[in-house]
Amino acid sequence: MEFKDKVVLITGAAGGIGLAAARKFAAEGAKLALVDLKRESLETAVGDIEGAVLIAADVSKEVDVEAYVAKTVEAFGRIDVFVNNAGINGDFKPIEEQSFENYSNVLLINVIGAAMGLKHVVKQMKVQGSGAIVNTASNGGLLGAPGMSAYVASKHALIGVNKSVALEVASTGIRVNAVCPSGVDTQMMRSIESNARKGEEAEARKQFEAAVPLGRYAEAEEIADLMLFLASDRASFITGAYYRIDGGGGAVSV
Template identity: 80%
Template sequence: MDFKDKVVLITGAAGGIGLAAARKYAAEGAKVALVDLKQDALEQAAGDMDGALLLSADVSNEDDVKDYVAKTVEAFGRIDVFVNNAGINGDFKPITDQTVDNYRKVLDINVIGVALGLKHVVAQMKKQGGGAIVNTASNGGLLGAPGMSAYVASKHAVIGINKSVALEVAGDNIRVNAVCPSGVDTQMMRSIEENATASGSENARETFESSVPLGRYAEADEIADLMLFLSSDKASFITGAYYRIDGGGGAVSV
C-alpha cells in the first residue's frame, strides 16, 4: 500500500483511531493534514510526525470545515484520501433520561460533521479527478446498544450517508467506504466503561470484552490498517461498502 506523496486528511486526529491512522499513513510516505477541536492536543499528538499540517476545527461548523479543506489544498495542492473519523459517544443513559442537548450534540458531531466533511472534500476531489474516502461508523451502526441510543442512531446515519454518497460519486473516480469497529482500546472506550459503571454495571471492561468472540477489544492500529487498505489502490473495486471489524461479533446469531 504505497501512499508516497499522497495527501491524507484526517478528522478526529488527536487520539485514538485517527492518530493511529495518521501515523500509519505518514510511515507510508503520505503528507498528512490532521484536524481536531483543540490545537494543543494536535501538537502533542503529532509531535513525531514531521511536516504534518495541524488544523483546529469544529467539524459541525461549516465555516470550519470549509477552512480545513481549503488550508489542506493550499498547503498540499489536493486531497487524495479523506478519513472522516471525528466522533463522540455522548451520555450513556436510558431513553427516559436522555436529553435533547445530548442528542443534538452527538448528532451534530457524528452526522452533521460527517456530512459536511463529505460535502466539501467531495467537491475538491471532483475538481482534481478522484480520491478515496473512509468514514468511521461503528458496529453500533448495525446493532443496538442499551443506553446509547443517540450514538447508535448517529452511526446508523453514517452508514446510510456512506451508501448514498458512494452512489452519487461513483462516476467521479471517488470511492467511499466505512469501517464498523466494535470496542477499541482507546479513551472513548474508557468513557463508555465509566458511563456503564455509573449506570450500575460492574466490571464494565470485562463484560464488554467477554461479549467479543475473540475475547478482547481491538487496538486502534488494527482499525487503521483496514482504513489504509480501503483507501489504497488494492481496494480499487470497493465502494459503498461498510466493513465490520469486531472480533467475530457479526457472526454471533441472535
C-alpha cells in the first residue's frame, strides 16, 4: 500500500496506459481523480474503482484543465501525484499530405494540453510544498518515425517541457519526470497499425514487433509500473529525467 491515502490525478484514464495506472495506484491504496474526454467512458472503464472521482474534461481547453484540478482539490484537498497522460497519435501520413488541422490538434492536445496540466497542478503542489509528476512522452520523442511527424514533434516538445518544468520547481519539493514507451498493446497501436497498412493490420503488427529487440509490444501495466516507481518515494532523487521503456530499442545502433 505504497500510496495509501495519497491523491493521484490521472488524465486519459479511460483506456490504455492511463487505465492501467489507475488500477495499479488503486491497488496501492491511492485516492483517485480520473479524467477523460467523456464521463461515460470513465464509468465503463473504471466504475468499479471504489471512491474514484470521475471528471469529464477536454485537455485542449485550459478552462477544462483548471476545472479538473479544482475538482480534485475540492474532493481531496490536495494532489500528491499527477500522471499527465492524455494524448493522441493523429493522422499517419507523409509530410506532404499532412493537414494544418491535424498538426494543430496533435500539438494542442499533446503539448499545450499537457503544459496547461502542469501549470495548474504545479500551482497546487507549490502550496503543499510537495508532489510528483509523471508525463507520458514516447520513444517518438527521441527518434523519428516516418508518417508520424506531428506526433513525433509533439513528444519531442513534451520532453523539453518536462526538463524545463523540472528545473523550475526543483527547489519546491516537486519532482517532474517522463516515461518514453515504444509500442504498447493498446487501442492507440491498433490505430497506428491501421494507418500504416490499412486492411493488413496483422502484418503491420508483425513488422512493428519485429523491430523491438524483445520481440513484442509492451503491456500497459508495464508502463504503469514505471510510473508508480517514479511517483514513489523510492525515486526521491530523480527529477528532470525521461525513461525509455522500449524493449531494448534504445540499444539498437543506427
